[in-house]
Amino acid sequence: MSVLTRVVADRSTVLAEIAADAAARELTGTDPHAQVRLLSESGYTALTLDDASGPGAGAPELFEFLIDLARADPIVAHILRAHFWFVEQIRRFPDGSVRDRWVAEIAAGKVFGNATSERTGNAGSLSFQTQLKAVDGGWLLTGAKFYSTGTAFSDYVSVTATVRGGDFDGQVARIVLPVDRAGISIVDDWDGIGQNRTGTGTTTLDNVRVTADDVLAFTDPASTAAIANDGPFLQLYLQALITGILLSVTDDATALLRSRSRTFDHAPADEPRHDPVLLGTVGEIDAAAHVARAAVLDAARTVEEAFAPARSGMIEPDLFVKASVAAARVKVHIDRVGLRAAADLFDVGGASSASRAKNLDRHWRNIRTVTLHNPTSYKAIALGDLLVNDTPLPANGYF
Known part of the structure; x- marks a missing residue:
């Protein structure tokens, strides 16, 4: 089983x-x-x-x-x-x-969290200021990470660092440590407008002792393993979040319209639940949510095509590129329709739907925050450049 x-x-x-x-x-x-x-x-x-x-x-x-x-x-x-x-x-x-x-x-x-992104350097780079320094009998890990989503809820944290000294000098290390290891400090200091309480914030590493058992892998940033990264999985994950939020928007839009009794004197129907304008808005929100779901699941099948041979030790770069293209297309589409659908929810409810107590603004805030993980416009440009000029997609974690 x-x-x-x-x-x-x-x-x-x-x-x-x-x-x-x-x-x-x-x-x-x-x-x-x-x-x-x-x-x-x-x-x-x-x-x-x-x-x-x-x-x-x-x-x-x-x-x-x-x-x-x-x-x-x-x-x-x-x-x-x-x-x-x-x-x-x-x-x-x-x-x-x-x-x-x-x-x-x-x-x-x-549960495993992450400490990958840093405030310095370009986002997506495989070069890290966080350093794993070789010392007698192991290493010392020093640095600071941000956007450590989930780490405040985790038992272990997975850290990326550039190796300094020893046999693996210049390579990128992936280290897995218990969150209570001496020298690790986790602060939940993310103050974004949406996706709050995700355990996102700063992870500080102050001369953390690392042994060989803590190191998951050493990777040459220029190797095939680095090129065949998990960007498609990680980026499509965000689109799955937006899709789930859109389905929740549909739920709230439906309940909201059913609950309304008052309308405007000049409305096209006596009852909001029979108003064709409002019904059309709910229908458009529902369509956006379910088309998003179909798009994510279709791209997930493409991701699986790349992952399946990789689990057997066979990296197929062309399949990872195909998965990256699929995930990028989904993002460009869902980011646009998702924000509009979450805003259209307020048209269904009218002025009272803006009540803070109803908390309906959380959907738009959460979607807007998720879309900002990487620029939608850059994804669209990369897709267009690939199609028109055969320019390869950027080889980083955002693809």
């Missing part, structure tokens, strides 16, 4: 429990620790893990789940972005002690 089969029976119950107070948590700034633990304890954080009896969920199944989870609570879904990326990386490890160690931790419900 696969992991997917084991956990899917409780899916609706788990998602309903997460959704129950999601809007209230966001309004009050409450951290969803209990909801993350619920996913961990019910096996969903191990959804994609290979087990002894067969493969776990592939990218299409995972993204279908992520859309449903984001519909229930996009904050909780966003927290697990780095976690599911880490699980995918472990799936590619050959059989042996390293793989066995991390598989056991994932299966036990441990």
Whole structure:
């Protein structure tokens, strides 16, 4: 029996429990620790893990789940972005002690965060100011990371650093450390307009002791492994979040219109629920949400085509490029329609829908924040340049 089969029976119950107070948590700034633990304890954080009896969920199944989870609570879904990326990386490890160690931790419900991005240098660069310095018997890790989404909710943090000294000088190290290791400080200081309480903020590394057992991999930034990166997965993940939010917008738009009794004296219908203008707006929101869902799941199948051979040790760069193109196309489309749909929700409810207590603005704020992870215009330019001039897509984590 696969992991997917084991956990899917409780899916609706788990998602309903997460959704129950999601809007209230966001309004009050409450951290969803209990909801993350619920996913961990019910096996969903191990959804994609290979087990002894067969493969776990592939990218299409995972993204279908992520859309449903984001519909229930996009904050909780966003927290697990780095976690599911880490699980995918472990799936590619050959059989042996390293793989066995991390598989056991994932299966036990441990959650993995990230410390990758930095405030200095260009976003997407594989050069890091955070340094792993070789010392007798191991290394010392020093630096500061930002946008450490999910780390405040995690048991482990995955850190990227440039190696200084020793046999791996100049390479990029991926290090996995328990969050309570001496020298690690995690501050949840993200103050964005949306996607609050995602555990996003600063991770400081002050001469953290690192042993060989903590190092997941050393990578040459110019190697095939670096070029065949997980950008398509990580970027499509964000579009799954927006899609889940759009489905929630549809839910709220439907409930809002059904609940209205007052309308304007000059409205085309006596009751809002029969007003063709408002019904058309709800229909457009619903269409945007479901077309977004279809687009994400179609791109997820393309991502799986690249990931499947990689899990067997065969990197196919052309398949990763295909996946990058698919994910970029989805972003360019969904970012545009998503923001409009979230704004159109207020046309359904009228002036009263702007009440802070209703908290309907959270949808637009959350979508707007997610879209800002990388510029939509740059993605569109890269696609156009590829089509017109055969210019390769940028070889970084945003593609």
